[in-house]
Amino acid sequence: MAKSKPKYYVVWVGRQAGIFSTWDMCKAQVDNFAGAKYKSFPTYEEAEQALKSNPVECIGKKKEQIVQVPQTVIYPSLSVDAACSGNPGLVEYQGVDTKTKQVIFHQGPFEQGTNNIGEFLALVHGLAYMQQHNYDYPIYSDSRTAQSWVRQKKCKTKLEQTPANAKLFDLVRRAEHWLQTNTYSTSIIKWDTDNWGEIPADFGRK
Numbered sequence: 001m002a003k004s005k006p007k008y009y010v011v012w013v014g015r016q017a018g019i020f021s022t023w024d025m026c027k028a029q030v031d032n033f034a035g036a037k038y039k040s041f042p043t044y045e046e047a048e049q050a051l052k053s054n055p056v057e058c059i060g061k062k063k064e065q066i067v068q069v070p071q072t073v074i075y076p077s078l079s080v081d082a083a084c085s086g087n088p089g090l091v092e093y094q095g096v097d098t099k100t101k102q103v104i105f106h107q108g109p110f111e112q113g114t115n116n117i118g119e120f121l122a123l124v125h126g127l128a129y130m131q132q133h134n135y136d137y138p139i140y141s142d143s144r145t146a147q148s149w150v151r152q153k154k155c156k157t158k159l160e161q162t163p164a165n166a167k168l169f170d171l172v173r174r175a176e177h178w179l180q181t182n183t184y185s186t187s188i189i190k191w192d193t194d195n196w197g198e199i200p201a202d203f204g205r206k
Contacts, residue, residue: 008047012055013037079140081201082118093122096201112165119146124175130186138187142199153179
């Protein structure tokens with residue numbers, strides 16, 4: 001596998017302005033920070049020059065531009081996401097408070113799963129959590145596939161069950177059964193990654 005080229009992240013507006021050498025360091029400054037302004041550059045020299053410039057001057061050069069969390073994000077709300085190492089591979093999912101990023105629930109990792117299965121389970125877990133606690137606020141998910149499966153009350157994965165992922169498939173069957181035997185009024189909203197940045201429940205493994 002080819003080694004990825006390094007990037008340097010300039011943060012003009014965030015918890016701390018400056019140049020950061022990893023996405024995780026940059027994300028810590030801008031994630032869920034209203035009006036955050038940042039952008040990546042291929043060399044430190046370009047990043048250094050950009051930091052001295054007005055961020056508006058950098059708009060339009062690349063798609064990875066200024067990302068802001070607008071007022072249209074609803075609080076309080078729950079955000080869910082999944083991460084998978086491999087396809088199939090180890091999969092886990094979590095739900096967090098959209099504003100504070102406090103972890104509300106986390107499951108996994110489970111062997112021989114897929115990201116879509118994790119996203120589906122995260123959404124159903126979130127719906128069950130809302131019903132159990134009698135909460136009336138929305139759930140954000142960045143997965144159209146998972147949202148479609150929830151609407152159809154069926155996990156339409158093509159992954160085959162094996163002894164290694166039997167526990168994961170048991171969770172899938174339980175999730176499908178919950179959808180088929182329960183009603184809910186919770187709104188499921190597509191997280192607008194292009195305009196709002198990564199969903200707060202993201203595992204940060206980009």
